[in-house]
């Protein structure tokens with residue numbers, strides 16, 4: 001069984017690699033893993049994607065590559081659409097043609113944040129920004145192209161030891177400043193990429209996923225609990241023992257090019273039940289990440 005992981009240098013790609021190197025997941029001995037970077041499989045070029053699969057025999061794709069610069073996407077719509085939508089459609093077409101199972105990662109930013117209770121997979125998406133629009137278009141392309149054999153995992157507020165993320169930004173800013181202003185009126189759940197990686201590999205190694213033709217499904221995943229960015233930053237500072245004052249501020253006082261949802265907590269009921277997952281609280285996951293930094 002050959003598994004292809006795109007986005008090898010991203011947070012999730014690197015977290016999957018770390019988890020495999022630790023060899024702590026059972027049932028993976030018959031699997032081989034190929035990780036591709038932008039140089040090895042550039043998703044900007046649709047012909048390039050096709051030719052990759054002519055010469056490589058793949059059973060499962062885990063698509064961790066994406067255009068993730070939320071503010072930049074407002075100006076760079078074509079590029080965001082190319083990676084998050086067109087390339088995803090191409091991967092879905094190829095997956096259907098070669099009977100490949102496709103696991104694709106999407107985002108809580110497909111929602112507008114008007115709800116006040118956790119978003120389920122049945123809630124209607126209505127993105128507020130270009131990044132969310134292109135990610136939603138990618139989801140819809142998969143659903144229409146391959147009605148079977150794909151899982152779309154929506155997650156949110158991903159951080160890790162790797163790449164750029166809110167945790168590393170706050171550690172950096174807090175070490176250089178006496179005080180930081182952090183928005184306290186956007187509520188979500190931080191997701192440790194290592195925990196997400198664990199859940200993805202549990203799904204991949206599940207017989208039910210590999211052996212059966214199952215209808216394409218959306219699943220929501222994050223750590224447990226809820227937080228504002230301000231509470232998240234407070235916890236980062238407190239665990240790290242950094243001396244820095246944090247001021248809670250409103251989103252309107254931290255203007256950015258892209259709008260963000262006020263509320264984007266995801267209900268994990270479906271994924272936890274279907275794959276018997278035990279999901280850690282975000283504060284415990286954060287401690288684990290900070291120990292590895």
Ligand SMILES: NC(=O)C1=CN([C@@H]2O[C@H](COP(=O)(O)OP(=O)(O)OC[C@H]3O[C@@H](n4cnc5c(N)ncnc54)[C@H](OP(=O)(O)O)[C@@H]3O)[C@@H](O)[C@H]2O)C=CC1
Pocket residue numbers: 006007008009010011012013037038039041042043044063064065066067068083105106107108135154155156157158159163164
């Ligand atoms: N980060 C977050 O907070 C969240 C992320 N997600 C989703 O989770 C998934 C993983 O995110 P995360 O690991 O954080 O993302 P990262 O931004 O850390 O990594 C994305 C990867 O995609 C690669 N990539 C970008 N463009 C191309 C291209 N044209 N061809 C090939 N590879 C390309 C990048 O390569 P390079 O290193 O060369 O730039 C990078 O390695 C994505 O689908 C994202 O939308 C969902 C919710 C929250």
Ligand SMILES: Cc1cn([C@H]2C[C@H](O)[C@@H](COP(=O)(O)OP(=O)(O)O[C@H]3O[C@@H](C)C(=O)[C@@H](O)[C@H]3O)O2)c(=O)[nH]c1=O
Pocket residue numbers: 068069070071107108109155156157158165166169170173180181182183186229254260
């Ligand atoms: C650095 C900083 C950020 N903020 C705010 C701005 C913003 O509203 C919030 C988070 O900012 P960031 O730019 O780190 O994160 P952002 O780009 O909003 O993160 C999103 O990324 C994409 C890829 C997703 O899919 C989403 O789930 C989500 O994780 O924190 C402050 O208030 N003060 C600060 O000093």
